[in-house]
Structures are given as structure tokens and as C-alpha cells.
Amino acid sequence: MDQEGTKSSSRNYHQSEEDLLELRRGPWTVDEDFTLINYIAHHGEGRWNSLARSAGLKRTGKSCRLRWLNYLRPDVRRGNITLEEQLLILELHSRWGNRWSKIAQHLPGRTDNEIKNYWRTRVQKHAKQLKCDVNSKQFKDTMRYLWMPRLVERIQASAAAPSAPAPSYKANPDVGPAQIAPTYPSIGWAGAGFTRENSSTAASSDSFGTPASDLTDCYNNYPVSQGGNQDGYDPANCNNNQFSYGDQSLTSPSGFFNQGLDFAGEWAMNGGDATESLWSADDLWFLQQQFNGNA
DNA sequence: AACTTAATCAACCGCCATTCG
DNA sequence: GCGAATGGCGGTTGATTAAGT
Numbered sequence: 001m002d003q004e005g006t007k008s009s010s011r012n013y014h015q016s017e018e019d020l021l022e023l024r025r026g027p028w029t030v031d032e033d034f035t036l037i038n039y040i041a042h043h044g045e046g047r048w049n050s051l052a053r054s055a056g057l058k059r060t061g062k063s064c065r066l067r068w069l070n071y072l073r074p075d076v077r078r079g080n081i082t083l084e085e086q087l088l089i090l091e092l093h094s095r096w097g098n099r100w101s102k103i104a105q106h107l108p109g110r111t112d113n114e115i116k117n118y119w120r121t122r123v124q125k126h127a128k129q130l131k132c133d134v135n136s137k138q139f140k141d142t143m144r145y146l147w148m149p150r151l152v153e154r155i156q157a158s159a160a161a162p163s164a165p166a167p168s169y170k171a172n173p174d175v176g177p178a179q180i181a182p183t184y185p186s187i188g189w190a191g192a193g194f195t196r197e198n199s200s201t202a203a204s205s206d207s208f209g210t211p212a213s214d215l216t217d218c219y220n221n222y223p224v225s226q227g228g229n230q231d232g233y234d235p236a237n238c239n240n241n242q243f244s245y246g247d248q249s250l251t252s253p254s255g256f257f258n259q260g261l262d263f264a265g266e267w268a269m270n271g272g273d274a275t276e277s278l279w280s281a282d283d284l285w286f287l288q289q290q291f292n293g294n295a
Numbered sequence: 296a297a298c299t300t301a302a303t304c305a306a307c308c309g310c311c312a313t314t315c316g
Numbered sequence: 317g318c319g320a321a322t323g324g325c326g327g328t329t330g331a332t333t334a335a336g337t
Contacts, residue, residue, distance in 0.1 A: 025306085025307075026305095026306075026307090026331090027305075027306075027331085028305090028306090046323090047322080047323095048322075048323075049321080049322070049323095060307095061322075061323085062307085062308095062322090062323080062324095063306075063307080065323075065324085066305085066306070066307085067305090067306085070304095070305075070306085071305075098326065098327085099325090099326090100325075100326065101324075101325060101326085112324095112325075112326080113304080113305075113306090114304080116326075116327085117303070117304055117305090118304095120327090120328095121302065121303060121304080122302095125302085
């Protein structure tokens, strides 16, 4: 068992290891950060417990590792999750579930913790609003046939003309002159002009009504699609003019969400206000009716 | 302005798998 | 081969901040 486990399990019986070593807990100070960064710069990562001791940090190795990986690492991206990242998270989560670390590997600079937080605070919130389980088929269909197309539409609209009304969404949409190549970071957008400095501003909002970045630069840096990866995730489904998910069609198999797609299109035709949350009161009413009628 | 509620996210917890001696 | 140490992961908590009343 690890140090923390030993510590917590013995807490009620005798003086804990934490007390003996006067281990610190809670938020990291600037000095601690500096010490950790400095030590890793000279000695590298790994062997976290001994690293913590050698560096003179009164922290557990776990705590040091977490602080480094989630916050101090130089390639950690901070700031709002972009539309593309949201789309990717939804897509990958539909494939792998709560495999946060695995999902994070496909979002350069994002940590599993950040993605996990995003999912819990944003996605699960909407499941709650819809009074359905986040793992239910209904909610998954909502994501796949309504939510993700909206994201795609917003990405396309932003790329085509950031200030113009968004085009209506259609299954197998023809993007037009924007010619975005919606490949995923897992297969190549890593780094390409996509840094902390240029990525996250509060210029617009995401599909949940939370701030998102100005995406124009990101599209310009999309690489040409490459082949499928080892996880069986085939980005070839995304060519230069279309965005589709696997089955090439965004028509719900049951027809359950086709109406939803229609109103998503209307939503877009009405301008898709950048400050609007994903679900308006009408949307919620509509979806709840759908759930109640189809549950 | 004061208070309450909601949202966010850094940090911790506990478990499991792997590595090490 | 075995037990301890360590690393890694997903789940949860709690402090802080923002928004609403």
C-alpha cells in the first residue's frame, strides 16, 4: 500500500507517518512549485517519493507527481476547453467511457483531471437537467445526434465566417469554402500553432454557454487527415468537406432525434447566439418530452 | 451591500497493477 | 516467489470564485 494509504489507515491508532514527517497538504505554495520545478529541471521526473525527499519538499511523492503532471509541466495547456476539444472528448468518451487518462492522451496538453472535471461539471450537469442518467442510451443519443452536430456546426461556422450567422446543419453537411479538415489532435494537431498563448480566450462561448476560444487559428493548423490509429479510431471518416461519425449519417437509427436535429438547425438559423447555453428552456422542454415519451 | 447558490478546479483518497529488493 | 514500495488511474471533496437574489 502506498504511503497515503498507510497513513490514513493507521490514523486512528497511532501518530501517523504524515505527522511524523510533518507532511504538508492542501494548496501548493509558490516556493514549493519553484522547488519542484527546479529539482525536476536538474534531475528529471520519476521516483516521486525519493524525489520529494531529495528536493526537501514536505509532500508525498504522489502529491508531487500530481502537481507536476496537472499543473507545473511546461506543456500543460490551461484555459477553456475549445469546441474541437469538446467534440473530441464527447467522441472519445462515447468510445472508451471514463478512461480519462486515455482520452487525455489524445488532447495535447490537457490532463486527465481537467477532462474529468469538464465531464463532471458540464456534461453531467446537462444530463441532470434532462433528468436522465449520463450513461443512458437517451442521453448518449442526445450527445451523438444533437449535441455533437451542434458542436460541429459551431466549429464550421466559426471557421467560415466568425461573425456571420451559422449555416443550417444537415446530415453529411457540406461545409463550403471553409474547407476545414476536422481531424483530431490524436492524429496530429499536437502543438501545431496551438499553444497556451493563442488558444484560450473568452471571446465566445462553447455549446454550454461557457467561454470558449477564438478558434480561427486552430483550423488553419489542422493537419491533413491521416490513417486510423491503434485504438481503432478512424479519422478517415472526416474528410475535408464533411464531418460525420462512423456510420456516415447523423440520422438517429430510431428516428428519435431527427426532430431534434431539425430544431438544432433552426437554432443555428436563428443565429446560434454565442452566449446561449446549450439547452434553452424550450430545448429542455422538448428533450424532456422526448425522454418521457420514449423512456 | 450582504447573503446565498452554483460552478469550477486543484488536490486528495482509495484501489489496483507493476516494479523492486 | 513474496512482500513492500511505487506509480497510475478514476472517483470524490472542498476551497474559491462567480452569478444571482
